[in-house]
Amino acid sequence: MEDKVDSLDELHYANQASYDAQGVKTYVDSKVIAVNPDSKVVTVEKENGTTYEESYDQLILSPGGLPGKPPIEGVDSENIFFFRGRGWTDIVRKRKDVAEKAVIVGGGFIGIQVAQAYTLAGIDTTVIDMEERLLPTYLDKEFTDLLEQHAAEKGLNFRPGEAVQEFVADGQGAVEKVVTDKGEYEADTVILATGVVPGTKWLEGILEMTDNGYIKVNEYQQSSEEDIYAAGDATMYPYAPTGGLAPTGLATLSSREAVIAAKNVAAGENKFKTPAMSGTAALHLFDYKFASTGLNDASAARTDLNIxxxxxxxxxxxxFIDDDREILMKIHYETDTHRILGAQLMSKKDITQSINTMSVIISAKMTLENLALQDFFFQPERNNRWNYLNQLAQQALGETFGSDQQLF
Incomplete structure (x- = not known):
């Protein structure tokens, strides 16, 4: 989106040629539209509308998520785009070259990435979200207050707590205005980044699913049909902080599920179990880099745990080092046991890799006491005598002995 690579063709970890080299047959421009578990057959629709059937012994489904189309008047106007997958990415990127006033609907990970790219390109950009803060799923208010102020200084306009009511088109059918319950915003380009829904409607009545359309799988990624496995955004994942299940929504987790499913199919039996995750993610917005894993204020409030x-x-x-950059941190933990359940980090220095440490800590069910004295290296140009993660746990434990400074 920020023209750091010349072509989308460069943005892949695998392609048809690499699959061919491994002996994997790929069928592009083809869509599976039906599955018959009794006869073990899938029905495939080609780009030209013709269909054919393909048999299987075992099947791995990865239908992913689809962008939700909001039921808003004028949503089908020209120059209103979704942002999901390669095709939409290319369209939104090219639109950056001609747009003058853009409205991004949705202040999550996808929305702010597009908003940043458009703002840096000199486009008058506004982000509208029904939530009261940017990135409410990932960061708490202590972080987003600073991020929103920083974004405004960079020229990005954020309108929180507003619901889009209508997209107004001009005489040629192209969007020219976005109307919310609190105002109107001129726009020649609108990007809808309001989240996704599981692409599983075609599987209703075939596989067991949750009420909101996620395929139910066991710890081996096996569905309610013994020979059908599923992985990716259309499934739920074991969630380490609570011991329950949560949607994946991250490519890293989808990849891990896919490996588990493929390993079990290849082994001919269920040998590999899906490890619990914490939903670890990182991003940047202009000068700030941030990362989160596990529970935050919003998700903690939805649990029955005392946090x-x-x-x-x-x-x-x-x-004594001439670098005064600071780090903002927050940790969530079980009140009685001190078991660590979540963490958030943010700085103008890239500290995002440290969130991986916190993810391991959550999976290992470590406590504040463990982290407070955990062995981390010290090198003055790289770190402090007590690593900032040590300090965070020490602060949570209240080990200041009456001082407002850490005394370790």
């Missing part, structure tokens, strides 16, 4: 949290801000490097 406490601690926010802490400190320098990353020692005082």
């Amino acid at each position: 406490s949290s601690k926010f802490y801000q400190t320098r990353i490097l020692p005082e």
Whole structure:
């Protein structure tokens, strides 16, 4: 989106040629529209509308998520785009070259990435979201307040707590205005980034699914049909902080599910179990880099657990090093046991890899006491005497002995 690569063709980890080299047959421009578990046959629709059947011994489904189309008047106007997958990415990227005023509907990961790219390209860009904050799924208010102020300084206009009511088109059918319950915004380009829904409607009555359309799978990625496995955004994933299930929604987790499903199919028996995850993610918005894993204020409130949290801000490097960049941190933990359940990190320095440490800590069911004294290296140009993760746990434990400074 920011023209850091010349072509979308460069953005892949595998393609048809690499699959061919491994002996994997790929069928592009083909859509599976039906599955018959009794006869073990899938029906495939080709791009020209013709269909054919393909048999299987075992089947792995990965229908993914589809962008939800909001039931808003004028949503089919020209120059209103979704942002999901390669095709839409190319359209939205090319639109950046001609757009002058853009409205992004949705302030999540996808929405802010597009908004940043458009703002940096000099486009008058507004983000509208029904939520009161940017990125409410990933970051708490201590972080998003600063991010929103920073985004405004960079020229990005954020309109929280507004619901889009209508897209108004001009005489040629192209969008020219976005109307919300609180105002109107001129726009020659609208990007809809309001989330996705599982692409599983065609599987209704065939596989067991949740009420909101996710395929139910066991710990081996096996569906309610013994010879059908499923992986990706259309399934739920074991969630380490609570022990329950949660939607994946991340490519990293989809890849892990796919490996588990493929390994079990190849083995001829269920040998590999899907490990629990914490939903670890990282991104940047202009100068700030941030990352999160596990529970935050919003998700913690939806559990039955007794959860406490601690926010802490400190320098990353020692005082005698000429680098005064700070890190903002927050940790969520079980009040009685001190078991760590979630973490958020943000800084102008790239500290995002540290969230992987926190993900491991959550999976290992470590406590504040474990993290407070955990062995991390010290090198003044890279770290502080007590790593900032040590300090965060120490602050949560209240180990300050009456001082407002850490005394370790």
